[in-house]
Amino acid sequence: xxxxxxxxxxxxxxxxxxxxxxxxxxxxxxxxxxxxxxxxxxxxxxxxxxxxxxxxxxxxxxxxxxxxxxxxxxxxxxxxxxxxxxxxxxxxxxxxxxxxxxxxxxxxxx
Amino acid sequence: xxxxxxxxxxxxxxxxxxxxxxxxxxxxxxxxxxxxxxxxxxxxxxxxxxxxxxxxxxxxxxxxxxxxxxxxxxxxxxxxxxxxxxxxxxxxxxxxxxxxxxxxxxxxxxxxxxxxxxxx
Numbered sequence: 001x002x003x004x005x006x007x008x009x010x011x012x013x014x015x016x017x018x019x020x021x022x023x024x025x026x027x028x029x030x031x032x033x034x035x036x037x038x039x040x041x042x043x044x045x046x047x048x049x050x051x052x053x054x055x056x057x058x059x060x061x062x063x064x065x066x067x068x069x070x071x072x073x074x075x076x077x078x079x080x081x082x083x084x085x086x087x088x089x090x091x092x093x094x095x096x097x098x099x100x101x102x103x104x105x106x107x108x109x110x
Numbered sequence: 111x112x113x114x115x116x117x118x119x120x121x122x123x124x125x126x127x128x129x130x131x132x133x134x135x136x137x138x139x140x141x142x143x144x145x146x147x148x149x150x151x152x153x154x155x156x157x158x159x160x161x162x163x164x165x166x167x168x169x170x171x172x173x174x175x176x177x178x179x180x181x182x183x184x185x186x187x188x189x190x191x192x193x194x195x196x197x198x199x200x201x202x203x204x205x206x207x208x209x210x211x212x213x214x215x216x217x218x219x220x221x222x223x224x225x226x227x228x229x230x
Contacts (some may be wrong), residue, residue, distance in 0.1 A: 043203055043221040044154065087153065096142060096207060098219055102153040 003027060003099050006088050010105035017078045021104050023071040023088030032091040033064055035073045037084045038103065044087055047073075078108045113137055114206050116222025123194055123229055131189045131225045133204030139184040140206035144219070145177070148201040160187055184208070194229045201226050 006023045013019050025033075033050040048055065050062040050071055061074040071088055088101035113136040123129050133143060142161050146154040158174075160166040160181035168174045178190040187206075191198055203224040 041201075041224075041226070043224045045221070097156060097159060098144065098205065099156065100146075100154040 002102070004088055004090050004101035006086075006101035006104050008104070009085075010107055012107045012109060013078055014109055015078060015080060017108075018074065018076045019078060019106060020075075021073045021086055021088070021106075023073075023101055025069050025071070025088075025090045025099075027090070027092060028069065030069075030090045030092055033071050034089040034091070034098075035060075035062055035071075036087040036089050036100075038087055039084050044089075044100075047086070075106075078106075080108050080110065082106060083108045114140075114204065114220045114222045116204050116225055118225055119223055120226040121228070123227070125195055125229055126193055128190055128192045129194055129227060131191075131202055131204070131227075133187045133189070133206065133222050135185050135206045135208060135220070138206075138208050140187070140208040141184065142207050143181055143187040144205040144207075145179060145187075145189050146203045146205065148203065148224075154203060157189075191227065194227070196229045199227055199229045 004025050011019055035047040036044040037047045038044040048057050048062050050064045052064050054063045059076045063072045085103040085105045087103045090099045115134045115136055117132045121129055144159050145157045147157050148154045156169050157172045158166045158168045158179050160179045162181050162184050166179035176192055181187040201224050204222040205219045207219045
C-alpha cells in the first residue's frame, strides 16, 4: 500500500465547476499535511497547508480528518488557470520527510 | 518565499558518464535537503535526505553508490549520478528546509526548479 494515495485522474471539468480531490495516508505518525500544485515540467509549489479545523483560501478549501487519515481539497468556481496536477503531501515527524501522493491531474475546459 | 536554486535545469549526457546537480539555498540556511526523482506521469519519489555535515540517509531501493549526495555547507547540496544509464533519465528535484526567519520542521519546504536529465 502506498504511503499517500490520491484519487486517480484526470479530472476534466468545465469552467465554473466545483471539483473535489481526496487523499488518504497510512502513517498515523504523520505530523503535517499540505496540498501542492505542479504545472507540467515545473517544480511543485505550495498551494496550502491543511489543518484539523479545516481552512479556506479564496476558492480553495482543505479539510483534514486525522481519525480517518483522510485529506481533501475542494476547488470552487474552477478557472482555466487551475489546470495542473495537485499533489497531496504528508510531513513525517521522523526526519521531517515530505512524502508525495501520485498526484491528480485537473483539466479545466472553457 | 525563500529561494532554492538548482543547476543545471537540463542536461544530456552519454551513457557511462557522471552528472553533478547542484542545489543552493540563496537566502536561508538549509539544514536539511531532500532529493526527489520524478518519472513522467508519476509523483515525486524521495531518494534521500541529507543533513549538513553528515551522511545522507537513502530511501529503500536507492543505490547510495550510484547517487552520491554531498551536503558540505548550509547553502549547498549536490547530487552526482555516477555511471549514468538511459534508465536514469528523469526529472530530479531538490527541496530544502532550514533555519532563519523563524522556520522550523513543520514549515514549508522550498523546491529547486528541477533538473531534467537525459542519458543517451
